Amino acid sequence: MTDSFSPTAPQGVLPDHAISAMIDAGAIYATPAIPDGQVQPASLDLRLGTRAYRVRASFLTGAGRTVADRLPEFTMHEMDLTPGAVLEKGCVYVVPLMEGLALPEDITAVCNAKSSTGRVDCLTRVIADGGVEFDRIPAGYKGPLYAEICPRSFSVKIEPGLRLNQIRFRRGQAVLSDAALKARHADTPLVDQEPLIDDGLGFSVDLSPKDTTLVGYRAKPHTGVIDLTQIGTHKTSEFWEEIHSDNGQIILDPGAFYILVSREAVTIPPDCAAEMAPYLAMVGEFRVHYAGFFDPGFGHGVPARGVLEVRCHEAPFVLEHGQTVGRLVYETMAAAPTQLYGTGIASNYQGQGLKLSKHFK
Known part of the structure; x- marks a missing residue:
């Protein structure tokens, strides 16, 4: 979709087909490549990478600094997630994500925990290089992304490729009054x-x-x-x-x-x-x-x-x-998505009432 990056493109939250266009254009990149099903109607799931760093405390990088530069200040030990690993309740971890960004100058991004992550009280936020806020990515950002993970109520087992966070892209401000x-x-x-x-x-x-x-x-x-x-x-x-x-x-x-x-x-x-x-x-x-x-x-x-x-x-x-x-x-929305929540995609919580996360019987 060439109009995804046009100065006259519609304002609002970018739908699935615009996110796919950003992937094709290299504005979103990943190793390994982003598979089918990772793009949601108005967001993109983010995948954990292969390493985790147990850190002394939560931190933001601050303007002009990178996560990689600051990790040695706080890292207590490093973990290989490939065989699966347990993150202990009450501890803080930083995990490089498989996805990175090269955002256009008119696109910002905001991140959030996926529903299933929040329902097990696993605090997780995205950190970007130069960041002064969690979960907020400025227009034009170019660089890697990291997940900060702090299990609050339960220790949790994770592995590479697990999707705990999601990212939403927007052009301009489109909040309804x-x-x-x-x-x-x-x-x-x-x-x-x-x-x-x-x-x-x-x-x-x-x-x-x-x-x-x-x-x-x-x-x-x-x-x-x-x-x-x-x-x-x-x-x-x-x-x-x-x-x-x-x-x-x-x-x-x-x-x-x-x-x-x-x-x-x-x-x-x-x-x-x-x-x-x-x-x-x-x-x-x-x-x-x-x-x-x-x-x-x-x-x-x-x-x-x-x-x-x-x-x-x-x-x-x-x-x-x-x-x-x-x-x-x-x-x-900047445009209608090609698929809606609960229609033709795996949507765990459509029609929900009081419901625990999908991990429970």
Whole structure:
């Protein structure tokens, strides 16, 4: 697609066919080559490379410096991931990714953890050379990418090629205003409830589900290893404690990690993409984890809830049914993707309710 790099090209999030054009043009490169299925409707999955560096602390490179230059300052030891390796809970690792970038001057990128990564409380962020922010890649960036990985609740097993992060490309700014969101909801509902629109589409927590008292899961403190290369094999009860409520509230414990679900079923129209953002910290002693890309077509025609990854901070906090806990920021697509989420591609969470990651039975 030659118009992908035209100065008059449309603004917005780049769809799958534009990402493929960037690969063909060398704006995205990789060793080994990017296989079929790695390009998603509005993002690209990123693959872990063959080495991992156990570092003393999380770090950013800073302007004018590279990750390779700074790794010797912080590295405690180096690991070969080829046979598979366990990343220990509470430790920080840096892993070079197989993909690198040579971005055009009008294209920026933003990264995020994939849904399955966030649901096992594995904090992972992308670092770039010269970076002063995690997960943000400036226009015109040329260089390698690295994943910083810090398992929080569980130790995890990984191997080269595993996809923990994803990257989304955009041209210009295309965030929908509150007025535009209200107009869209009036035309085609974005949620199945009365919308709370304020700097995005707010969503609340469901603690009074129909026909059950099960409202979520809390990570157990002492567990075995989650093998992130294995799908549908782990026994839920070995890693998670069920959380029940019969009064529409739960008390969050400091330091604990919870999987909850939104009260609203949300829809991402085919011409939009969205990102989950945390709600204001002043509403309570907790935050919703960043694992947040929603692809075009999510929930479109198939009601789907947003799964919430919640961590409580300094003090116990009472969370109540219907309390607003986060928001979705919608952006327009630069063009329609050739495939939608849940249509003709492997989409693990279309039509979801309260659901753990794909690694569990």
